[in-house]
Amino acid sequence: MNEQLKILEMIQNGQITAAEGMELLEALKGSKEIEPVHSIEVIQHSNKRSYKYLKIKVTADNNSVNVNVNVPIRLLTTIGEMTGKIITVIPNDARKEMEAKGVDLTSIDFGKIIEDILSGTLDDPNIVDVEAWDDEHNTMVKVKIYVD
Numbered sequence: 001m002n003e004q005l006k007i008l009e010m011i012q013n014g015q016i017t018a019a020e021g022m023e024l025l026e027a028l029k030g031s032k033e034i035e036p037v038h039s040i041e042v043i044q045h046s047n048k049r050s051y052k053y054l055k056i057k058v059t060a061d062n063n064s065v066n067v068n069v070n071v072p073i074r075l076l077t078t079i080g081e082m083t084g085k086i087i088t089v090i091p092n093d094a095r096k097e098m099e100a101k102g103v104d105l106t107s108i109d110f111g112k113i114i115e116d117i118l119s120g121t122l123d124d125p126n127i128v129d130v131e132a133w134d135d136e137h138n139t140m141v142k143v144k145i146y147v148d
Helices: 002-012 020-030 075-080 083-089 094-099 110-119
Strands: 055-058 066-072 126-134 139-147
Touching: 002 020, 055 075, 066 075, 075 110
Parallel strands: none
Antiparallel strands: 055 066, 055 139, 126 139
């Protein structure tokens, strides 16, 4: 398979945008003569979903916490570049407390999740659903991260 078809398949699969594909095709054009493409079969995937927002909701039973964050899916490409640094942003003591409660962030492949969201192939739109008891406020705190 030639490079042109590989690039076109990447666009079709949602791995890159059409603009990124054009840049790659232009780069190929500069490096060598491009072989003509006679026909391209377009396959529609009915199981692909188009998500608009990554949503984060944090609530508490006693209403002491109520946070709603909506991140446009287009920003995920930028966030995707930072996935390796997400864990370092969480304070050490908070990470240890999360791990003691069974939440191991190092086992989560954030890059793969973002890739699945962008390509529309995420199996379940519910990414994270955590309930934790807050002794200080005597309430259940719920964190839900999902795409819509």
